[in-house]
Amino acid sequence: MNINELRINNLISHRGLICTVEIINGELNEIYFLGEDFYHSDKPENLEGVPLTEEWILTLPKNKLKFNIKREYVFEAIRFIINKYIILTIHNDGIVSLGLLNQSFSIQLKYVHTFQNLFFALTGKELASINAN
Numbered sequence: 001m002n003i004n005e006l007r008i009n010n011l012i013s014h015r016g017l018i019c020t021v022e023i024i025n026g027e028l029n030e031i032y033f034l035g036e037d038f039y040h041s042d043k044p045e046n047l048e049g050v051p052l053t054e055e056w057i058l059t060l061p062k063n064k065l066k067f068n069i070k071r072e073y074v075f076e077a078i079r080f081i082i083n084k085y086i087i088l089t090i091h092n093d094g095i096v097s098l099g100l101l102n103q104s105f106s107i108q109l110k111y112v113h114t115f116q117n118l119f120f121a122l123t124g125k126e127l128a129s130i131n132a133n
Contacts, residue, residue: 003029003044009126010113013048014040021113049111052096054078056112057088060127086122088115 001012003026010021012033022039023032032041050056057080080088085101088109096109098118109115119127 001044001047001049003031005117006031006044006113007117007120010116011050012113013050014042014046018050049113052109052112052115054090057090086119 003024006012006021006024008021008024012019012021012031014033014035017035019033019035019040021031021033023041025032029043030041031044031047032039033047060082078090080090081101082088087099087101089097089099091097096115098107098109098115100122107118109118116127119125
């Protein structure tokens with residue numbers, strides 16, 4: 001993982017445990033993160049992204065950001081409509097794509113932190129998961 005990919009509150013995986021980024025120290029090339037019962041640091045190359053899956057999407061706190069997650073099956077894919085204009089689609093081949101309603105914009109996403117960063121760029125709001133608490 002590259003240190004430039006991360007923001008505070010991103011979810012990452014450290015030795016198989018999902019953790020939340022608390023501090024990013026670019027000078028020391030060190031990431032400080034919080035797990036369930038520990039606070040730790042490590043180099044970004046020792047961290048991994050949390051795969052963006054249907055299960056993770058369904059843990060989104062629908063009450064926090066007034067999410068309107070609508071689950072649809074379209075052409076053998078699962079589509080989630082979030083905040084009335086962001087569409088996440090999980091295709092049968094495991095590819096997750098993100099698009100905007102009424103736009104021809106679409107990208108592929110593999111990790112939760114990438115979706116968190118893009119969501120913040122589009123809405124100006126943080127996206128957290130129930131798993132992060």
